[in-house]
Amino acid sequence: MAHDERRLQVLRAIVQDYVSTNDPVGSKALAERHDLGVSPATIRNDMAVLEEQGYITQPHTSAGRVPTDKGYRLFVDRLSALKPLSVAEKRAIERFLDGALDLHDILSRTVRLLAQLTHQVAVVQYPTLSRSAVRHLEVVQVATARLLLVLITDTGRVEQRLLDCPVDVDRDDVADLRALLNQTFAGAKLADAAGLVPDLLETAPPHLRRLVAAVSAALVETLVEPGEDRLVIGGTANLARVAVDFPGSLRPLLEALEEQVVVLRLISEVDTGGAVLVRIGEENAHEALSGASVVSVGYGSGDRALGGLGIVGPTRMDYPTNMAAVRAVARYVGQILAES
Incomplete structure (x- = not known):
């Protein structure tokens, strides 16, 4: 296995462990928890190179390492596949959205569903006029x-x-x-x-x-000018669970969600090809969102995106699961709108 590929495996293992435990990850723990097929000494060397390249960093108080924005970016870019949703999750999406009465009801249900599936703040843009x-x-x-x-x-x-x-x-x-x-x-x-x-x-x-x-x-x-485009937001309380991931203060992010303009701009920039977009930390180009990640995708009927939907949360999130959930919900909302 080439050095680069092996280091990518080490980075993947660090991201997975850090997302699930919120503890900085050491080489000994990686060797014990993951079958990387190399010695702890080689893992230590790989981690030193990853740190030098800016993919992981060492928090002051710990011997372990955590991913940087650049590390999460590489992890997301090199995902081999999104985690498929279980049959139960797919059924839950159908049950939750079936029987919606009108557009407002569909979008209200959509944010509640997304917030439940991802445990993040869910955001849906009204169809752009x-x-x-x-x-x-x-x-x-x-x-x-x-x-x-x-x-x-x-x-x-x-x-x-x-x-x-x-x-x-x-x-x-x-x-x-x-x-x-x-x-x-x-x-x-x-x-x-x-x-x-x-x-x-x-x-x-x-x-x-x-x-x-x-x-x-x-x-x-x-x-x-038929009414300004606007957002439906749900699951803001989920931020309380991850307040530790925003060491300064949650206030700027909460204010940005309340004012909507910044988040609307991000959510509405959807890829017409239907790709899930992920913006990590500083990539969001707005101070209030510099500690957050935004996962978004267009929803609509046929090849026409009517608006965007997605989630906002800390950079330490389960990207494969969240990206799959955002994509699946968007597809289902698109089907409902096509039938209505």
Whole structure:
């Protein structure tokens, strides 16, 4: 076995032991717990090289070694396979998500499930509207000169706007307007839909022109800026269990989760090929997350990622299990949304 391959095995053993025990790992323990096929002296030499290369480090108070961010990175990059989920875990995912009533319910269940499977903080992004399409536009008359405009996207998001019309509106006109809007916008990507409004103003039947003109501004607003993208977060209490992994303070990480912007940016940067992304420690490029790892993946239907979901936790986490759980949950959420 080449030296590099053997050292990678030693690094893997250190990561596994440190993740499960939270104790720095010594060469004697490695020799006893793992069948590395070499003498303790060779393991000591390998550990010295790994330390020199920056993959492991020695905490001040201990004779053992712990992985660095760079060490975890190499471990994750060289994973031969993600730990497959057990049949029981797969059934649990199906049972937990089956019967969800609507998009909000699906996403709420998803964060609870992810937090239970991984024992980390779970984060799910609402489907990004830029990737959504119009399923239906509903127009409801709530008073003689007041309408409610409701946008329903193909991802199950619902946005609504109340608008005052300068003219009294009769019921037949409302029905005609509803038909015209759906004929024009149904199936259109939100990214393109607002561009159809000017043409609609020109081509609307004469009896609807004043009404279309009255709703056009609200229509553009609803299609272009329908509510900010947001996150559902669950399992924050899991951080209390691993507070020891954040020696300074948990406060910056909790504040980042509460403010959402930083985490949203990370979770929404999904790989369109469906790969699970792992950002470790300093790779997160934001001080609040420099002691954390983020494991994320896109979820959606077909080859279209509608948003991202994932977990946030300490760098000392079970990467193979967590990556497999994140991927499996994302696939199942994608199936549900495709069927709904």
